[in-house]
Amino acid sequence: MKDYVIRAVAAGGEVRAFACTTRNLVEEARLHHDSLPVATAALGRLLSAGSMMGIMMKGEEDKLTLQIKGDGPIGGVVVTADSKARVKGYVLNPEVDIPLKAEGKLDVGKAIGNGELTIIRDLGLKEPYVGRTSLITGEIAEDLTYYFASSEQVPSVVALGVLVDRDYSVRRAGGFIIQLMPGAGDETIDAIEKKIPMVTSVTQMLDEDMTPEEILTFILEDLGIEITDKVETSFLCDCNxxxxxxxxxxxxxxxxxxxxxxxxxxxxxxxxxxxxxxxxxxxxxxxxxxxx
Ligand SMILES: [Zn+2]
Known part of the structure; x- marks a missing residue:
């Protein structure tokens, strides 16, 4: 499957949503950085968020930077994205290797530690827009959820997942972001709150070969979901x-x-x-x- 991001609306515009599959671009990032699994997962999650948040921007030249600084062994992760979902990124210490969590999952939270998430949106204005929040868990999705709620006042559900194979290659990567727009009614909020606990994990959904369309439809089908856009996403470095x-x-x-x-x-x-x-x-x- 090619990497792509979709945009959708539901509940007559009270909800907007994004979902992506990013396996190829995360694998490309892993090969560039020769990263070990926990760093691959951290970078892959932030790259997936970058591709979705990239297409939230409207201007051709708009640029987004997502920066995580933590006191854990990884040190930090940086991702940039443009409005065409072209992303790039790096981890400060890609060779970090720490024990798995009890349930066998990569411990991204511990690898990142305590710190800050900074989001810089350069929309071609005099000053870029900078938002900064403390990390909640270091697992990235929760940190972004908190960022959207506290820094942008947009209640959101963020899920990001990277599944690394035994040979360290990336098997699956992707995620979704669901956001309540101002004026969203209680019924809409209830419908989403009821559905979210039924979402096992985005990594598992991707591993069951669910497409971004199927993932969002599963969560938002009762709210009249309409998919409005599909954009290819890729790892692209514009260095010179x-x-x-x-x-x-x-x-x-x-x-x-x-x-x-x-x-x-x-x-x-x-x-x-x-x-x-x-x-x-x-x-x-x-x-x-x-x-x-
Ligand atoms: Zn480069």
Whole structure:
């Protein structure tokens, strides 16, 4: 199955919903970062959220950044998305390996720990919109649910799942977001509250070969669901040498001069996709001149 995101409305517009299947793009991310399962799951969950939240934005140039910083061994996860559901992301420590939870699940919460979730929406205005909340469990879906409720005042149900196979490849990935729009009636709220406990786990639904359409229909069928959009989603890194130069400049003039004086080529990797960029000593010299 190709990766895609769907958008839907229900209850005459009182509810909006998104669902995605992202197995291929999460597998691509895993290969870029050579991540172990718990880091693959953390990154995959945030990438799935990014693809759905990406299409919530309307402008062609709009950009979304989801940033998790935690005191657990993973350290942090960063994902960016655009309004066409093109996503990229990385985990600070992809090689983290911690014991499974009692029920045999990957312990993403422990790997992330306590910390903060920051969401930056660059909608082409003077200042980007920045929202920040504390992490609730570090499991990401719960943290986003809390973020939507407290920072954006949008009551939401967020479910994200990544299933990693024995050979560490990604078997399934995806999720859904269901949101109540302002003015949603009690009957609508009741209908959703009744249905959510019947949703076992999104990972299990995906593993039973349920499509995003089937998952949302299962939850919202009593509310007259209408699927309004289907968008392909993919891992896409738009890095180039100029952007990597900025990273090199950000280390500071003294360090940069040190590199220049070593008179050796410097290789830098893109954090998002691992692509290598080489800088010759004379290029570093040019950067030193221009960076002042
Ligand atoms: Zn890149």
């Amino acid at each position: 040498k100029e952007r990597v130069e900025q990273v090199l400049l950000s280390i500071g003039e003294k360090e940069l001069r040190g590199l220049y004086e070593e008179a050796k080529p410097v290789e830098l990797c893109c954090q998002f996709c691992g692509k290598k960029y080489e800088f010759m000593p004379e290029e570093i010299g040019e950067l030193l001149k221009s960076g002042k």
